[in-house]
Structure formats: structure tokens, C-alpha cells
Amino acid sequence: MTPQLHSEPQPRQDLSLLWPENTRPSSPASRNWPGNSIRDTGLTELLEFLKFSSGVKPGAVLAEALLDLCTDQQVIGYRQEVLEDVLFHPELEIRLKAVLPQITTLTDYVASRDRRLSPLHEVSWRLGELELYLQCVEGLLEALQGVPLKSQGLRDLHHHLQAIQQDPLFASLKKELPEMQARFGGLASISIGVNLDAQLKPVEATLLAVHGEPFKGAPLLGRLFGTRPKEGSSNGMGPLHVLPFRQEHIGGAHFQHHERQDTLLHPLFADLARIxxxxxxxxxxxxxxxxxxSGKLLARLEPEFHFYLGATSIIRRIQQSGLPMCKPQIAPMQERTCQIEASFNINLALRHLARSGVSQADLKGTIKTNPVDFSDTGRIFLVTGPNRGGKTTYTQAVSLAQAMFQAGWYVPxxxxxxxxxxxxxxxxxVEERPDLETGRFGEExxxxxxxxxxxxxxxxxxxxxxxxxxNLTESLFLAExxxxxxxxxxxxxxFNTHFHELARNFEQINASVSGAARVVSLVAEVETDPEGEIQPTYRIRQGLPQGVSYARRIAAQHGISFEKISKALQERGVTSTEHTPTES
Structure with missing residues (x-):
């Protein structure tokens, strides 16, 4: 008795590795990044590193996962668990990478399917799609098999794939698909019978047979009349239509194949296509x-696989370089805290790795780490220090860690x-724009x-x-x-600033206005080397601005102290000229 076939088990409608059930937002992720904030914070660069690590162009889903700034603790925890399943089980990572190209091809089938296909091409398309569907389901099951999964997302996916595999409809497809492919792939040539009238004009044509091999053999008429087949034909005495050949060399090998053309433009081929x-x-x-x-579910999951595999690759590279990456504890939103020990700018680290060209370069002595402590003791940081002393790098490190945390990643x-x-x-x-009527200050x-x-x-x-x-006086007043x-x-x-007086007065600001965020002063440290030159340490610590003495030393390094200016002028032959009043 033929088993009763029933439809594929319906998955959770929004089955996702990024979103637990009924949590996906409907509005776009860009709402959380006003103005130039994506660029300013370094997220644009991190997306490029993700692209490189995942091997795909950052599409909407990849960008959404990093940029949505998810505030739901359940969602963040859900993603952290999926990430750790991949991160803690290298064999799962390897298997997913192996099956992902097939899922990507299946996604292309689903996304680019043309509903205007002829019935013949529809059959060809569907056979290819179902073959990939079988391979992807079984490949993912093999990847997940035997892995002690802890994440709800991957467990749900595993259970759904198992249900598909156990469905009689899936088993029937697996059994019948090879036979259908063989039958369809066996259409290599056909025999046509043509009846002629008394004047040898064709009046009727009939399809005689379908063959599994290309037509070879010389027709009887050709043998009778001694006509040789034309070059390029299939041994016929007079081909009715032949597509031109094209020569191609790939990897040293020589290939000859018919050029792709719309064969249905030829009346004979159009009739044959219908037959x-x-x-x-x-x-x-x-x-x-x-x-x-349908492969629609797997097509939806494809960019999510890329997201986790790309994140895992970045985390492994950083950890192998000797720098720490950790799973952040999720604090309630109302606590308004961000406390990180040994934080660093992940873009800076990835830049160093890219420049070194070594997958496991040691960055422990190259990249400086700093603490981050937004808490009741201080939530507004006034950061002072020299240019190129690490202020902007520190600021971007904080914003990158925040976005990575809310994406469900580990953080530096x-x-x-x-x-x-x-x-x-x-x-x-921003660059000054002459077209602004209000000028740069008005724009700021x-x-x-x-x-x-x-x-x-x-x-x-x-x-x-x-x-x-x-001007300085107005700037200081407005900054305060x-x-x-x-x-x-x-x-x-x-607030990164050169207003040292503003940072020195932070306690006065705390006393002058009530609020739930205390102001603290941080400083980008510099140090004096044995030659007396000032060097940035790239370390950020609590403390008051280091004063104008360092500014003068740094200026002297660049040749703008009076002593160095006068010396440079004298070396050029310029001498001081004392002018006296001209006598009348």
C-alpha cells in the first residue's frame, strides 16, 4: 500500500536564529543611529570586517543584527547562546561552513525564480531546487548531529529539520527525485518524421521518439545521394538549425560549447519546445x-548563519592574538551601566591583524586596554589629553562594545x-560647508x-x-x-575636549545641577621618554588634565617653541632686526 503523503510540518512562522518567537521588530534598524553615528562610532568599519570574515556582502539582515540596538534582554541572551554553541564547538562551525555554499545557492534559486518560465523550464528549475533542498536539510542535520546544543534557536532548528526528514513526503521525494532527474536529463535528442507531397514539399511533421543520447548516424537519404554531413552537425545531411559554437579555455583545459541564445526565436525550436x-x-x-x-525557510536563515560564523571568526582571531573577548553580563536597562575590564577598540586590533598579514599575531604588547566604568560614580566622562593620544579610539571602543553587546556578541x-x-x-x-548660512558653529x-x-x-x-x-570664552561657556x-x-x-578648565571644574558642575549622572574627569596619559620627548601611552584613567606644561613640550617636539622657531630661522639666515624710529 502506498503510504499516505502529507505536507511538510509547519515550522514556527518566524523561526530565526536571531529572534525568539514573536520578538522581531517591524520597523527598520536605522532608527537607532541618527545622523552620522554609524560612521562616527566605527560600525561601518566593523561591518566591513564582518563581511571579510563571513565571506559575504553585508546585506540587510547582517547590518540589522549589528545595528538594531536590541534592548530586549531575552533576545540578547538568545543570541549569546546561539553564538556560544558555534564558538564552543569547532566541529559545528566546520560543518556549517561546509553546507553553507549549498544553502546560498538554494537562496539564489528562491530569490531569483522567474514565474514566467515555460512549463519545460519550470520543471528543470524545480528539479534543481528540490535537489538542493534535500542536500541542505540533510547537510544541516549532519552538522547539528551529536552536538550538545544549549541554545533554543539551534535546538528549534534541529527539531524542525528532524520533523522534515521523518515526514513521508520528504522520504518519497528522496526516493523519486533521482528517477525524475534521470528521465528529464535523458532528453538528449528526438526523432521527427516529416511527410512530403508530390513536389517533395514538407506538409506534415510528427515527433517519432525521444532519445537519451545525442543524435548521431547518417540518414538513409544522405547515403543514397552521397551527401556528406556539414561540419559541426550531428552527422545529418542538412541541419535545419545549429547554434554557433564558442571556444573557451578554463584552467588550461579546452572547452567547446553552444553559445547561449534564445533558441525559441527560431520557429522550428519553438515548436519543438512545446512538444x-x-x-x-x-x-x-x-x-x-x-x-x-520549499527552501524559503533555509533562505531566510542563510544570512543568519553568515552572521554567527562571521562573529565567531572575528572572536577567534582576536583571542588568538592574545587579547581578551568575553560574554557580557546583561544588566537591566534602567541601571544604565557599562563596566568593562581591559576594554579595547576591536577595529584597531583587526586593523593591526590585517596589516600584519599573520593570522595569529601577538597584540598583547601592541594594543593598550582600558577600563570602562559607567555607574553611579560617574556616567559623564570629560576626557582631555593630546591629539592622537587615544581619546577618539577610546570613545569608539565604548560604542563598538555597546553595539556588539546588543547584537548578542562577545565584547572586547x-x-x-x-x-x-x-x-x-x-x-x-564635520567638514565646513560654505553653503550653510549659519556657518560651522550654527551647524554644530x-x-x-x-x-x-x-x-x-x-x-x-x-x-x-x-x-x-x-572663540574660546564662548566655547567654554557653551560646553559647560x-x-x-x-x-x-x-x-x-x-565628551572629548581640549577645554582643560571644563574638566577641572567637573565637581562644580555636579554641585550646580541635580541629576542622575555624575560628571568625572578622565585623562589620556602621556609620558616622557629618556630623550625628554612626550609620548602618548594610549591609557585612559581618572584624573585631572595634565596641564599646559605637556602642551608646551608636545609643541616643542613639533618645532613651535620659541627656542626652536628662532633656531630654525637663524639656520635659514634670518636675523632679528631692531627697528628704530626714523628721524625727521
């Missing part, structure tokens, strides 16, 4: 029972506890105003050398007002 389509109808009818089998550091943020706002210098003020119109106490605000486009506003708002913020 062969009738021959393919039994195969099409056999395929009809598998309509419910040895230990971390982080609360989600709702948005990340940046106010970095406008962008800062937008931040305070939209930011909440759960936002992260990053200011880099803001309010430097007007901005810091007071940040304290009143209660958001986490980093």
Missing part, C-alpha cells in the same frame, strides 16, 4: 505533490556587565540641539571636540552648559 514540454508533463505532474516543500574585554541603550548619538567634527549648535530634543536617560551620547568653532544638560538628562556620555 518536449508535453513530454515533460508526467514529470511536472509528479513534482506537483511536493509543492509544499576580560569581564563586562552592560545595560542596553535605546540610541547612540554622536557629535563629531543645530546638531547638538537635535540630540537634546530626542535623547533619553537610556541613550549613549558621544561628543568629540564639540563647540570648537567659536552642554555638560550640565547631560547631567540633567541622566544619559551616559563621553
Amino acid at each position: 518536449i514540454g508535453d513530454v515533460a508533463k508526467p514529470i511536472s505532474k509528479g513534482l506537483a505533490q511536493y509543492t509544499s516543500l 574585554g576580560s569581564q563586562a556587565r552592560i545595560s542596553p541603550v535605546d540610541r547612540i548619538y554622536t557629535h563629531f567634527p 549648535a543645530s546638531r547638538l540641539g537635535e540630540v537634546f530634543q530626542k535623547a533619553t536617560s537610556h541613550s549613549l551620547i558621544l561628543l568629540n571636540e564639540s563647540l570648537t568653532s567659536t 552648559d552642554v555638560v550640565r544638560g547631560l547631567r540633567f538628562l541622566g544619559a551616559r556620555a563621553i
Whole structure:
């Protein structure tokens, strides 16, 4: 008795490795990144590293996973578990990488299917899609087999794939597909009978047979009349239509094949296509029972596999370089904390690895780590220090870690506890635009105003050398007002500034306005080498600005102390000329 075939078991409608059931948002992820914040924070560069590590162009799903700034603790934990299943089981990573090219090809089938295909081409397309579907289901099952999965996402996927495999419809397809492919692939040539009238004009044509081999053999008429077959034909005495051949060399080998053309433009071939389509109808009818089998689910999961494999690759590279990566503890959003030990800028580390060209270069002595501590003791950091001393690198390190945490990744550091943020706002210098009626300062003020119109106490605000486009007195006054506003708002913020007086007065600012975010002063340290030159250490610590003495030393290094200026002028032959009043 033929087993009763039933449809494929329906998965959870939104089965995903990124989103637990009923948690996927409907609005786009870009809502959380106003203005130029994606570029300012370094996320654009990290997406490029993810592209390189995953081997694919960052599409909407990959970008969404890093940029959505998910605030749901359940979702973040769900992703962390999937990541650790892949990270902790190298054999699973290897197996997933092996089956992923097939899933990618299946995704192409699903995405590019042309519904205007002829019945003949529809059969060919469907046979290829179902073959890939079988390979992907069984390949994923093999990849997941025997792995002690802890994540709900991969366990749900495994159970669903097992249900597919146990379905009689799947078993029937696995059994019948090779036979259908053989029957369809066996259409290599046909025999046509043509009846002629008394004047030897063709009046009727009939399909006589379908063959599994290309037509060879000289026709009787050709032997009778001694006509030789034309070059390139299949031994016929007079081919009605032949597609031109094209020569091609691949890897040293020589290939000859028909050029791709629309053969249906030729009337004879158009008629034959309709006839062969009738021959393919039994195969099409056999395929009809598998309509419910579709690669759409696996196509939806394909970029999610790339996301986790890319993340795993980046984490392994960083860990192998001697730098720490850790799973951050998820703190409640209302706690507004970000505490990381031995934090560093992951883009900086990946840049060093890319330049070295060595997969396991030692970066422990190259990349400096710093603590991050947004807590009740301080949520607004005023960071001072010399140019190229690490202020911007530190600021981007914080924002990158925040985004990675909310994507479900590990973060750079040895230990971390982080609360989600709702948005990340940046106010970095932009090129001056002559077309702006308000000028550069007006543009700066406008962008800062937008931040305070939209930011909440759960936002992260990053200011880099803001309010430097007007005179010093006004800039200092306005910068202090901005810091007071940040304290009143209660958001986490980093303000990189050259206003040393602003940083020295942080306690006065705390006392002058009430708020849930205390202001603290951080400094990018420098040190004096044996030759007396000032060198940045790239270490950020709590403390007051190091003063103008370092500024003078750094300026002297670049030749702008009076002593060095006068010496350079004298070496050029310029001498001081004392001018006296001209006597009348």
C-alpha cells in the first residue's frame, strides 16, 4: 500500500536564529543611529570586517543584527547562546561552513525564480531546487548531529529539520527525485518524421521518439545521394538549425560549447519546445505533490548563519592574538551601566591583524586596554589629553562594545556587565560647508540641539571636540552648559575636549545641577621618554588634565617653541632686526 503523503510540518512562522518567537521588530534598524553615528562610532568599519570574515556582502539582515540596538534582554541572551554553541564547538562551525555554499545557492534559486518560465523550464528549475533542498536539510542535520546544543534557536532548528526528514513526503521525494532527474536529463535528442507531397514539399511533421543520447548516424537519404554531413552537425545531411559554437579555455583545459541564445526565436525550436514540454508533463505532474516543500525557510536563515560564523571568526582571531573577548553580563536597562575590564577598540586590533598579514599575531604588547566604568560614580566622562593620544579610539571602543553587546556578541574585554541603550548619538567634527548660512558653529549648535530634543536617560551620547568653532570664552561657556544638560538628562556620555578648565571644574558642575549622572574627569596619559620627548601611552584613567606644561613640550617636539622657531630661522639666515624710529 502506498503510504499516505502529507505536507511538510509547519515550522514556527518566524523561526530565526536571531529572534525568539514573536520578538522581531517591524520597523527598520536605522532608527537607532541618527545622523552620522554609524560612521562616527566605527560600525561601518566593523561591518566591513564582518563581511571579510563571513565571506559575504553585508546585506540587510547582517547590518540589522549589528545595528538594531536590541534592548530586549531575552533576545540578547538568545543570541549569546546561539553564538556560544558555534564558538564552543569547532566541529559545528566546520560543518556549517561546509553546507553553507549549498544553502546560498538554494537562496539564489528562491530569490531569483522567474514565474514566467515555460512549463519545460519550470520543471528543470524545480528539479534543481528540490535537489538542493534535500542536500541542505540533510547537510544541516549532519552538522547539528551529536552536538550538545544549549541554545533554543539551534535546538528549534534541529527539531524542525528532524520533523522534515521523518515526514513521508520528504522520504518519497528522496526516493523519486533521482528517477525524475534521470528521465528529464535523458532528453538528449528526438526523432521527427516529416511527410512530403508530390513536389517533395514538407506538409506534415510528427515527433517519432525521444532519445537519451545525442543524435548521431547518417540518414538513409544522405547515403543514397552521397551527401556528406556539414561540419559541426550531428552527422545529418542538412541541419535545419545549429547554434554557433564558442571556444573557451578554463584552467588550461579546452572547452567547446553552444553559445547561449534564445533558441525559441527560431520557429522550428519553438515548436519543438512545446512538444518536449508535453513530454515533460508526467514529470511536472509528479513534482506537483511536493509543492509544499520549499527552501524559503533555509533562505531566510542563510544570512543568519553568515552572521554567527562571521562573529565567531572575528572572536577567534582576536583571542588568538592574545587579547581578551568575553560574554557580557546583561544588566537591566534602567541601571544604565557599562563596566568593562581591559576594554579595547576591536577595529584597531583587526586593523593591526590585517596589516600584519599573520593570522595569529601577538597584540598583547601592541594594543593598550582600558577600563570602562559607567555607574553611579560617574556616567559623564570629560576626557582631555593630546591629539592622537587615544581619546577618539577610546570613545569608539565604548560604542563598538555597546553595539556588539546588543547584537548578542562577545565584547572586547576580560569581564563586562552592560545595560542596553535605546540610541547612540554622536557629535563629531564635520567638514565646513560654505553653503550653510549659519556657518560651522550654527551647524554644530543645530546638531547638538537635535540630540537634546530626542535623547533619553537610556541613550549613549558621544561628543568629540564639540563647540570648537567659536572663540574660546564662548566655547567654554557653551560646553559647560552642554555638560550640565547631560547631567540633567541622566544619559551616559563621553565628551572629548581640549577645554582643560571644563574638566577641572567637573565637581562644580555636579554641585550646580541635580541629576542622575555624575560628571568625572578622565585623562589620556602621556609620558616622557629618556630623550625628554612626550609620548602618548594610549591609557585612559581618572584624573585631572595634565596641564599646559605637556602642551608646551608636545609643541616643542613639533618645532613651535620659541627656542626652536628662532633656531630654525637663524639656520635659514634670518636675523632679528631692531627697528628704530626714523628721524625727521
